[in-house]
Amino acid sequence: MIKxxxxxxxxxxxxxxxxxxxxxxxxEVVVVCGPSGSGKSTLxxxxxxxERIQKGELFVDGMPLHDSTINLTKLRAExxxxxxxxxxxxHLSVLENVTLAPIHVxxxxxxxxxxxxxxxxERVGLADKATAHPxxxxxxxxxxxxxxxxxxxxxxxxxxxxPTSALDPEMIGEVxxxxxxxxxxxxxxxxxxxxMGFARQVAHRVIFMDEGKxxxxxxxxxxxxxxxxxxxxxxxxxxxxH
Amino acid sequence: MxxxxxxxxxxxxxxxxxxxxxxxxxxxxVSLFLALIxxxxxxxxxxxxWRGLRGVSIAYIESIRSTPLLVQIYFLYFGxxxxxxxxxxxxxxxxxxxxxxxxYIAEIVRAGxxxxxGGQIEAGISSGLSYxxxxxxxxxxxxxxxxxxxxxxxxxxxxxxxxLLSMISVVELTRSGQMLTSERFMPAEAFFTVALLYLVIYxxxxxxxxxxxKKLIFRET
Numbered sequence: 500m501i502k503x504x505x506x507x508x509x510x511x512x513x514x515x516x517x518x519x520x521x522x523x524x525x526x527e528v529v530v531v532c533g534p535s536g537s538g539k540s541t542l543x544x545x546x547x548x549x550e551r552i553q554k555g556e557l558f559v560d561g562m563p564l565h566d567s568t569i570n571l572t573k574l575r576a577e578x579x580x581x582x583x584x585x586x587x588x589x590h591l592s593v594l595e596n597v598t599l600a601p602i603h604v605x606x607x608x609x610x611x612x613x614x615x616x617x618x619x620x621e622r623v624g625l626a627d628k629a630t631a632h633p634x635x636x637x638x639x640x641x642x643x644x645x646x647x648x649x650x651x652x653x654x655x656x657x658x659x660x661x662p663t664s665a666l667d668p669e670m671i672g673e674v675x676x677x678x679x680x681x682x683x684x685x686x687x688x689x690x691x692x693x694x695m696g697f698a699r700q701v702a703h704r705v706i707f708m709d710e711g712k713x714x715x716x717x718x719x720x721x722x723x724x725x726x727x728x729x730x731x732x733x734x735x736x737x738x739x740x741h
Numbered sequence: 742m743x744x745x746x747x748x749x750x751x752x753x754x755x756x757x758x759x760x761x762x763x764x765x766x767x768x769x770x771v772s773l774f775l776a777l778i779x780x781x782x783x784x785x786x787x788x789x790x791w792r793g794l795r796g797v798s799i800a801y802i803e804s805i806r807s808t809p810l811l812v813q814i815y816f817l818y819f820g821x822x823x824x825x826x827x828x829x830x831x832x833x834x835x836x837x838x839x840x841x842x843x844x845y846i847a848e849i850v851r852a853g854x855x856x857x858x859g860g861q862i863e864a865g866i867s868s869g870l871s872y873x874x875x876x877x878x879x880x881x882x883x884x885x886x887x888x889x890x891x892x893x894x895x896x897x898x899x900x901x902x903x904x905l906l907s908m909i910s911v912v913e914l915t916r917s918g919q920m921l922t923s924e925r926f927m928p929a930e931a932f933f934t935v936a937l938l939y940l941v942i943y944x945x946x947x948x949x950x951x952x953x954x955k956k957l958i959f960r961e962t
Contacts, residue, residue: 547867576869586864590882599878600868652868 500525500656500687501546506555508541515541516552517711523689525655528682530698530719531691533708534734539691542708543658546689547578560655576604579649583661585641587633587648593620594629597648605652612651619647623677639670643677650681657681659690693738695723707731747927751934754921761917762938768831768913769900769942772838776899777892779839780846787851798847805844811905813837818909834906834913842899849895853888854880893950900942914938 501523508516515538523529531539544550545557548564548571557564562574587596597616601607607615620626623643633641642662649657659678663671675697682688682701692698698705698719705722707715707730715722715731726732751758786798805813814837821828828836857880865875907916918935922928 549863549866572869572871575867578867580864580867582860582864584860586858586860588861588864588879588883590886600870603874603878604869648868 500527500560501689502556502558503542503545504556504558506545506552506557508545508550508553514711516545519555519713521706521713523687525687526685527704528686528688528690528702529704529706530702531689531706531708532693532698532734533714536710537708538711539708540660543660543689543691546656546658547575547580549580572604576600576652577655579646579652579654579657581642581645581649581657581659581662583665585633585638585645585665587641587644589633591632592629593625593631593633593636593644596633596644597651600648601651616647616651619650620644622650622680623647624673637670638666639673642666642670642674646674646677646681656687656689659688659692661691663692663694695719695738699723707734709734746933747930750921750925750927751930754917757917757920758914758934758938760912761914761935764831764912765900765903765914765938766942768835768838768903768906768911769896772835772842772903773896773899775835775839776842776846779843780850783843783847784850784854787847788854802844802847805841806848810837810841810902811908813841814905814909830906830909830911834903834909834911838899838903838906841902842895845895845898846892849891850884850888852891853884856887857883889953890950893946893953897943897946897950900946901939904939 501521503519503521506516506519507514517538519542521542531542533539541550545552545564546559552565555565559574560577562569564574587593588599591599594613594616597619598607598609598612601612601615602609605612617626617629620629623646625640625643625647628636628640628644633644636644646657646662662678663674666674671694675694678688678690678697679701690697690702702719705717705719706713707722707726707728709730715726715728717727722731723735726735783798783801786794787802789795814834817837818830818833821833861879861883862875865879870878903913904915906913907919910916912920914935918928918931921931
């Protein structure tokens, strides 16, 4: 589904992605972790080309992202992206947030899109908030709406960039519960997160990055209980302290 | 002093003030409408990826903002005929106000658009919305809220600036005051009435501005 082949990227002189090789197959849940500035967000932002790679090859759903002639909007419609800061549209209601892309990208009828949106809102447990505006929701609720917005496009891949980092502790659980359900239903997911519980419960693989490189890859239990590299061991001991 | 103040003369000249008010109103509305178009186009050019277009837009905006409106009016009024372009005073005045306000409006609209957080644009991109769809459904509705109040401020400025058209003998409000003064030498009556009528227009626009501020501002929380 996703294939990085010797991918490199620089921000000025900073080597943010250093020879990345990674393959994610359909239905797989991959958790990416690492210290801040390690390139993990950049890695997943490359998958829907919010960031461009500069060297190497990147295939997503069979499309070569290193090729500038591909139909990007079509590709992006197949990939959901959930941001750390939610980025719901503040001028639209919850329902309109979810139906916007189905109506204008998928060209669905309004009625049809609304029925679909209600079904997705039901899945994240917020059907009763359909007429509310984002500002009336808590952070956790906003993030769940953002997930419903992604799901409404029936994406082949869902990308999460630190989806719980901006949330108060008591709201993290409700968002993770939705993500766990999606993972169990077989959604292909790449999740940048430090939530070990989530990783242990549903991730097939954990990828540890530092300084733009993939340092270690492993099954969650093996990675957290018995990291192979010193760098990963140090990182895990730090996040465990909290 | 007040016994010399002749309300009767003001009333006598009411048709002159009416004509002036009507012209000020019409000139302002038409200029503002055209300035909005010019401003949005200049702003689009200013934000475009094409360097040449951006250069033309910056040159236009900066040359207008760095020179007095009166000079621009004189340039068009006296300069255009020497270039072989002859248009009547009112149209020249409208052209000057349009070009002048257009430059300021371009910057107001640009500030509105760039005030929309980058994350909003990324969310739209990620949903597969095209550039124009993002503009129409995400960026412009949010930019509108922060743009309308300063736009109404610019509209107020434009109405007051239209007084300068009296310098090229357009019979607008200020000019009607001048005409009364030269016929009957009653500057107090003349310009008191003129000022009062500007005040009426001003409060109307200010009311709209306050209302729009309450209704149109949305912010990401």
